Amino acid sequence: MNRTIVKAEKLRKVYHLFAEEIAAVDGVDLEITAGEFVSIMGPSGSGKTTLLDMIGCLDSISDGTLEILGEDVSSTPESQLVKTRRGQIGFIFQDFSLIPSLTALENLQLGLFLAGKQTNRQKCLEMLDKVHLSHRCNHLPKQMSGGEQQRVAIARALVIEPDFLLADEPTGHLDTATTQTVFALLKEINAQQNLTIILATHDASIGSQTQRTILLKDGKIAS
Amino acid sequence: MNTLSIAVKNLRRKKIRSVLTIGGVSIAVAVLVSLMGFDKGYQQSLTSNIDRMGYQLLVTAKGCPYEAATMMLKGGGGLRYMEQDAYDQIRSDQRIEQITPQLVATVFDPDRAEGEGGFVMFMGIHDSYMKLKPWNKFKSGGWFSSPDADEVIMGFEAAELEQRNVGDEIFIPGKNKILKVAGIFERTGTQDDGIVFMPLQTTQQIFGLPGKLTGVGIKLKDIQTISKVEEDLYEVPGIQVISMAQVRGTILNLIASAKIMANSIAVIAIFIAVIGVINTILMSVFERTQEIGILKAMGASRFQIFRLIWAETILICSLGGIIGNIVALTASRAVEAIIVNILPFTPSGPIVVIYPALLVYALAGAVVLGLIAGLYPSWRACAMVPVEAIRRGE
Helix, strand or coil, rough: CCEEEEEEEEEEEEEEEEEEEEEEEEEEEEECCCEEEEEEEEECCCCCHCCCCCCCCCCCEEEEEEEEECCCCCCCCCCHHHHHCCCCCEECCCCCCCCCCCCCCHHHHHCCCHHHHHCCCCHHHHHHHHHHHHHHHCCCCHHHHHHHHHHHHHHHHHCCCCCEEEECCCCCCCCCCHHHHHHHHHHHHHHHHCCCEEECCCCHHHHHHHCEEEEEECCCEEE | CCCCHHHHHHHCHHHHHHHHHHHHHHHHHHHHHHHHHHHHHHHHHHHHHHHHHCCCCCECCCHHHHHHHHHHHCCCCCCCCEEEHHHHHHHHCCCCCEEEEEEEEEEEEECCCCCCCCCEEEEEEEEHHHHHHHHEEEEEEECCCCCCCCCCCCCCCHHHHCCCCCCCCCCCCCCCCEEEEEECCCCCCHHHCCCCEEHHHHHHHHHCCCEEEEEEEEEEHHHHHHHHHHHHHHCCEEEEEHHHHHHHHHHHHHHHHHHHHHHHHHHHHHHHHHHHHHHHHHHHHHHCHHHHHHHCCCCCCCCHHHHHHHHHHHHHHHHEEEEEHHHHHHHHHHHHHHHHHHCCCCCCCCCCCCHHHHHHHHHHHHHHHHHCCCHHHHHHHHHHHHHHHHHCCC
């Protein structure tokens, strides 16, 4: 039986706007096991990013239970969540989020540094080679195209050897052709490394290509 | 990859802003180092000047002690005269080891300073002068041939300025008197270098001041008796007695207000520099809100973020400290020239002395400044909640 990566029961995230209570995620039950490639889909405001933030230990939960890699993080304060996410969760963001003053190689080394691991140059070069960007290792983000930047961001997330990967709209800022290239790369990583990938997207063509799709609507799982 | 290398790269992102902030710290440090160097140098030179006068007590005509103190060191117009009889009364005191009378006179020479004119300082001295200043050596020539000879001994710089050698003649403007150069002193590094010395009697005669003196220098056998001697000397009418320690204190008092003003400027410069550093780093933190959120998402701890921002602040202040030290070192002579023009009296010798310990203190101070200035921006950065920081930057 595959190891459980994420297990949520009656998961809720509530925001308070003056006297009004807004539930961004409202009673979500889900379980994701190792090696799965899962997409979380839904329109804007459906709670995709909020759910992803909680799974990524970036945000605390309001109610329910959440286990990440077997650890119950339901009542862990934000200041302690860093220990869970460090070195175990890889993040890919919509706007690539590379550090502009660092080269592609240095961005990868930064990932290792922040994860508390050895900033091994050779390992980073090999990772850049895997995303077919070894020739760009000494380039700054502004010297690369959007697709290349996102591939560097993927390499940065992978180089720390995480237990699972979270990608929030990773192709949101890319054209159709580049979207397919980046998505193909994620599929390849999932297939070759058996790495769990949880991806939030509103692009149905992307969602339909993942193993499982979780459809969110108004913070609840619709299907 | 380490915190320092990331901090360096971050500062290079906004080069102009970083350079301006470092410049602000540099100026503050340079001003501080120059002022501290001035404080040390001025006191050192003044003490050295006073020590090299060779006497511990100065007897002058009654009047303003401030004026008397600067007059003896600097010369100048408006001199007061005492009777030579007073000197005759004092010199028999058994507690005195050496005593020398002096008569200072200044003359305006219209040909000086390339036609702009300037004062020439003449000093009438007695044989005993050399006993009080045994370190005064002759570069060439020697002592006056007689106590009333029409001769001069020139200080090193005075001889260089007038381009005179032993045997040459020197004209006293306004007195229609020509004297012969009997000797030239070696450089002493004191005011003596710029003085033209004459026999006391000759000076009294040329300047029409028979039986007059401007001062009497006294060296005691035992310095412990100075207070008692000073008290006893006041029994002689028409004189005032100034100890050289008092002269030193008096001159330091004269420049105290200028020092307070300068120190205030330094404090303001430091305060502005600190505000500038805090502003720069805080701006940088706010601009990088999303980036800090991403770093936290990637696993950066609060301490790592704090350390990174703190390192940037300390780097700015350290670089500012180093550059400020270099500026202070290279500009010390220029600062000296400015101070000489501002202050009522400046002793000869270096008056801005920048010593290694001062540079170390200044650099350490700049680092401490960075540590303090970086606290708030670093705390703001490390306190950011990652999910909020990421969204705020979107």
